[in-house]
Amino acid sequence: xxxxxxxxxxxxxxxxxxxxxxxxxxxxxxxxxxxxxxxxxxxxxxxxxxxxxxxxxxxxxxxxxxxxxxxxxxxxxxxxxxxxxxxxxxxxxxxxxxxxxxxxxxxxxxxxxxxxxxxxxxxxxxxxxxxxxxxxxxxxxxxxxxxxxxxxxxxxxxxxxxxxxxxxxxxxxxxxxxxxxxxxxxxxxxxxxxxxxxxxxxxxxxxxxxxxxxxxxxxxxxxxxxxxxxxxxxxxxxxxxxxxxxxxxxxxxxxxxxxxxxxxxxxxxxxxxxxxxxxxxxxxxxxxxxxxxxxxxxxxxxxxxxxxxxxxxxxxxxxxxxxxxxxxxxxxxxxxxxxxxxxxxxxxxxxxxxxxxxxxxxxxxxxxxxxxxxxxxxxxxxxxxxxxxxxxxxxxxxxxxxxxxxxxxxxxxxxxxxxxxxxxxxxxxxxxxxxxxxxxxxxxxxxxxxxxxxxxxxxxx
Amino acid sequence: xxxxxxxxxxxxxxxxxxxxxxxxxxxxxxxxxxxxxxxxxxxxxxxxxxxxxxxxxxxxxxxxxxxxxxxxxxxxxxxxxxxxxxxxxxxxxxxxxxxxxxxxxxxxxxxxxxxxxxxxxxxxxxxxxxxxxxxxxxxxxxxxxxxxxxxxxxxxxxxxxxxxxxxxxxxxxxxxxxxxxxxxxxxxxxxxxxxxxxxxxxxxxxxxxxxxxxxxxxxxxxxx
Numbered sequence: 001x002x003x004x005x006x007x008x009x010x011x012x013x014x015x016x017x018x019x020x021x022x023x024x025x026x027x028x029x030x031x032x033x034x035x036x037x038x039x040x041x042x043x044x045x046x047x048x049x050x051x052x053x054x055x056x057x058x059x060x061x062x063x064x065x066x067x068x069x070x071x072x073x074x075x076x077x078x079x080x081x082x083x084x085x086x087x088x089x090x091x092x093x094x095x096x097x098x099x100x101x102x103x104x105x106x107x108x109x110x111x112x113x114x115x116x117x118x119x120x121x122x123x124x125x126x127x128x129x130x131x132x133x134x135x136x137x138x139x140x141x142x143x144x145x146x147x148x149x150x151x152x153x154x155x156x157x158x159x160x161x162x163x164x165x166x167x168x169x170x171x172x173x174x175x176x177x178x179x180x181x182x183x184x185x186x187x188x189x190x191x192x193x194x195x196x197x198x199x200x201x202x203x204x205x206x207x208x209x210x211x212x213x214x215x216x217x218x219x220x221x222x223x224x225x226x227x228x229x230x231x232x233x234x235x236x237x238x239x240x241x242x243x244x245x246x247x248x249x250x251x252x253x254x255x256x257x258x259x260x261x262x263x264x265x266x267x268x269x270x271x272x273x274x275x276x277x278x279x280x281x282x283x284x285x286x287x288x289x290x291x292x293x294x295x296x297x298x299x300x301x302x303x304x305x306x307x308x309x310x311x312x313x314x315x316x317x318x319x320x321x322x323x324x325x326x327x328x329x330x331x332x333x334x335x336x337x338x339x340x341x342x343x344x345x346x347x348x349x350x351x352x353x354x355x356x357x358x359x360x361x362x363x364x365x366x367x368x369x370x371x372x373x374x375x376x377x378x379x380x381x382x383x384x385x386x387x388x389x390x391x392x393x394x395x396x397x398x399x400x401x402x403x404x405x406x407x408x409x410x411x412x413x414x415x416x417x418x419x420x421x422x423x424x425x426x427x428x429x430x431x432x433x434x435x436x437x438x439x440x441x442x443x444x445x446x447x448x449x450x451x452x453x454x455x456x457x458x459x460x461x
Numbered sequence: 462x463x464x465x466x467x468x469x470x471x472x473x474x475x476x477x478x479x480x481x482x483x484x485x486x487x488x489x490x491x492x493x494x495x496x497x498x499x500x501x502x503x504x505x506x507x508x509x510x511x512x513x514x515x516x517x518x519x520x521x522x523x524x525x526x527x528x529x530x531x532x533x534x535x536x537x538x539x540x541x542x543x544x545x546x547x548x549x550x551x552x553x554x555x556x557x558x559x560x561x562x563x564x565x566x567x568x569x570x571x572x573x574x575x576x577x578x579x580x581x582x583x584x585x586x587x588x589x590x591x592x593x594x595x596x597x598x599x600x601x602x603x604x605x606x607x608x609x610x611x612x613x614x615x616x617x618x619x620x621x622x623x624x625x626x627x628x629x630x631x632x633x634x635x636x637x638x639x640x641x642x643x644x645x646x647x648x649x650x651x652x653x654x655x656x657x658x659x660x661x662x663x664x665x666x667x668x669x670x671x672x673x674x675x676x677x678x679x680x681x682x683x684x685x
Contacts, residue, residue: 001562001569013557360552366514367549368617369542369570371535 003374007382010361014354018386021350025390025433028343030397035336036426037402039329041194046322048126049195050314054294057081057089057301058283060308067317069103070283072196073111076103080280083205085307089286094293097122100284102208105165110151112165112201114208114281117141122287125195135159136188142206145184150198152189153407161186163201165211182211209279286311340429344436347390351383351440362449372449376442383441387434462490464624464657465511469520470530471683472506481506482683486675490624493648493658495668498677504661507677508627511659512545513537525624542571546618546656548631553614554602561585561598564616575622575654588616591650608639615647619654626651626658632667644670 011018050071058066059079068074083100090098099122102114117138120131136159138144145163157163163184184203192198288294294313301311362375370378465488473479481503488494498504509515510522513529516537522529527540541547546567554563564585568574578584589595592612597605602613611631618626628647632640644660644667651658660671668674 001565003569006558006569009557361555364549364553364555365566365570367512367541367547368567369538369545369572371538371542371570374570 003377003381007378007385010378011382011385017350017354021347021354022386022390022393024346024350025343025387026393026397028339028346029391029394029430029433030401032336032339032343032429033394033398033426034401035332035339036423037398039332039336040423043322043329044126045194046325047318048129048193049197050123050125050318051127051129052124052287053122053285053314054288054291055286055298055301055311056283056314057086057286057309057311059310061310063310063312063317064321066283066310066312067314067321070101070285071314073103073113073200077282080282081307081309083279083281085304085309086281086284089284089301092297094288094290094297095286096289097287098284099123099287100205100281102205102280103282105167105203105208105211107151107163107165107201108155110148110155110199110201112203112208114205115202116205117144119202119285120146123285125193125197129193131193131197132191133188134191136186138187140187140204142204143184144187144202144204145207146188146190146202147186148190148198148200148202149192151201152186157186157189159186159189163203165201165203167211182207205279205281340432344433347387347433348436348440351386351437352444354382354386358444362445366449372445375449376445379445380438380441383437384434387437391430391433463487463523464490464525465659466521466523467510468523470510470517470522471519472503472510472515472517474506479683481510481681483507483680484682486680488625488657488659490657491652491655492673493651493671494660494673494675495671496659496661496675496677497663497665497668498681499663502677503681503683504663504677505629508547508629508659508661511625512547512627513541539571542567543621544624546620546623546626548611548614548618548626548628550630551607551611551634553617554610556603557601559599559601560589560594560605560613563602563613564588564620566617567620572621572623574620577622584620585616588619588650592616592646607634608636608643611635611643612646615643615650619650619656622654622656624656626656628658628660630662630664631660632662633664640664640667641670 056066056070058070058077059081061078065075066077069077080102086098086100089095097118099115099119101119103111105112105114118141120133120138123131125131133146134149136146138146147157147163151157163186164178165182165184166178184207190197286297288297298311298313301309358379362379365375365378465486467483467486470481470483470486471479472481496504496507506515510517510529511524513524513532513534514537516529516534518530520530524540525544527536529537529540532540555566558566561582565581568581574581574584578587586595586598589598592615594605594609594612594616597609597613602610605613611634614631618628626647631647632643635643648658648670658671660667
């Protein structure tokens with residue numbers, strides 16, 4: 001028998017206290033690492049949402065709101081710009097590629113983004129990672145529907161499943177006009193990325209355009225059908241100011257209608273040019289040949305005469321935005337620190353109590369010939385053992401917990417909690433726990449040995 | 462041969478109020494000594510000094526070949542581990558170990574089984590046989606009566622044939638019959654192992670079992 005087996009037997013003898021102490025250590029470790037994981041995942045997920053896009057361009061708006069709607073799909077663009085503008089800039093000498101996008105539609109509760117098929121080659125995430133199709137591929141560049149992993153998982157969609165987009169995007173997913181005449185089928189499913197990409201449906205810009213030009217026709221027809229049935233055949237030349245607008249036609253969103261009318265008017269003006277280039281888009285992503293020219297081009301776009309535009313460098317705005325969110329991050333760090341302190345105090349108390357009930361045992365071992373070093377080794381060894389068991393228990397608890405809750409978190413917040421290696425801060429905390437467990441085991445040993453030196457081996461009962 | 466030799470020993474817990482002041486006290490090899498005195502006269506303190514747990518720098522405290530008065534704590538611990546068996550009044554045993562493991566415990570701290578036996582477990586079995594506890598060897602100590610527990614403690618003290626057994630009122634928790642049984646057993650085994658016993662008690666009725674009887678009061682010059 002050696003000290004280790006002695007220590008293990010002693011711990012087994014005090015199963016309940018040992019288990020409880022280890023459990024409390026486990027809980028605080030799991031909690032601290034969990035909070036840390038959440039914090040870093042939040043940051044990673046946020047920062048990894050867009051990569052290798054040098055500029056984002058939209059119509060004149062605030063830089064944060066442009067970032068939010070273009071990357072995170074929070075909020076919506078106040079105005080559209082014309083696709084021809086995007087194509088114009090794609091011919092700019094500094095520009096490598098341009099990827100226009102169109103927002104505004106929804107599928108169930110998920111936002112729909114209209115893009116070109118080349119978008120998936122140019123748009124990167126997490127410092128340069130490609131968007132990868134886990135299933136399927138884009139066969140028709142003018143008609144596709146690619147869904148994020150989260151969409152696929154939540155709605156249990158497979159390749160080929162029909163997708164009927166709704167005009168407008170709402171959280172509950174209905175209450176809007178549906179583009180039922182233009183069903184699409186899931187052509188590809190993206191790999192999980194832990195970014196807002198997971199929570200979007202990507203369809204071709206052409207499909208979006210087709211649907212919208214149709215909607216104008218059908219809604220126009222609907223609004224007219226009740227009173228002006230004889231004019232239906234004439235819908236191609238529908239006027240903006242309809243003097244016979246019926247009172248019960250206000251079920252349509254006014255801005256929406258206005259947009260349609262505006263567009264329709266535009267279409268009517270250049271009916272033979274109903275091509276991609278006259279299509280409204282929400283904005284476009286720009287990749288440059290050389291990153292160094294970003295600032296220059298940004299200024300050029302911001303001062304663009306033909307259309308009021310805003311260009312931002314996503315990394316810069318992201319950084320600004322994250323700084324404003326730092327309050328939340330700091331609060332989480334504070335919670336983590338508190339958890340750490342409480343964990344250490346709890347462990348200290350239980351290890352101390354555990355060790356100080358053992359003065360009798362220590363006297364016996366001393367009488368047999370154990371020197372203070374062996375007593376130290378025994379008590380601190382036990383404390384250390386409990387602490388290590390607790391730490392591993394905590395890590396196991398966290399992993400199991402993450403397995404259970406991370407699907408929920410992904411679904412609800414689009415946050416992937418990755419099982420990463422502990423950060424420096426976490427290592428420090430674990431080392432601190434180990435250090436304090438050693439001290440917590442050593443102190444009673446010192447007290448017991450001192451006591452034995454003072455009063456001999458007779459311990460009072 | 463003298464195994465314990467105290468000369469001009471003084472010990473005090475508080476300054477200037479010595480509890481022990483002994484001019485001379487000797488124990489020879491193969492000898493059994495009964496040291497008696499009322500409670501609080503310094504018996505346990507004297508045992509603590511002889512065991513090397515307590516330390517005094519005044520006088521001479523020769524234990525076997527080592528003078529404990531100027532030996533380091535490590536040296537004293539080593540001598541105790543190798544050559545001294547100690548029996549407490551009660552609660553001698555480590556509660557989470559079996560009888561067998563308790564008896565073999567000194568092997569963990571530097572004592573080896575005596576040369577008569579080929580290994581530790583053989584000696585443990587022999588001692589348990591000799592002390593009549595062999596049927597409990599694998600049992601946890603909590604299942605034993607106090608008398609049986611004291612015999613386990615004796616077996617442990619005797620393990621590895623130490624030179625000296627220090628017994629601090631080991632029978633005070635036992636009833637009268639078990640008392641003399643226990644002492645007889647202890648002395649028998651001690652005799653066959655050729656070691657010295659210093660048995661401390663306030664119960665004079667036990668004195669007749671031993672070769673020598675010493676009153677601590679008569680050798681302690683400290684005022685009580």
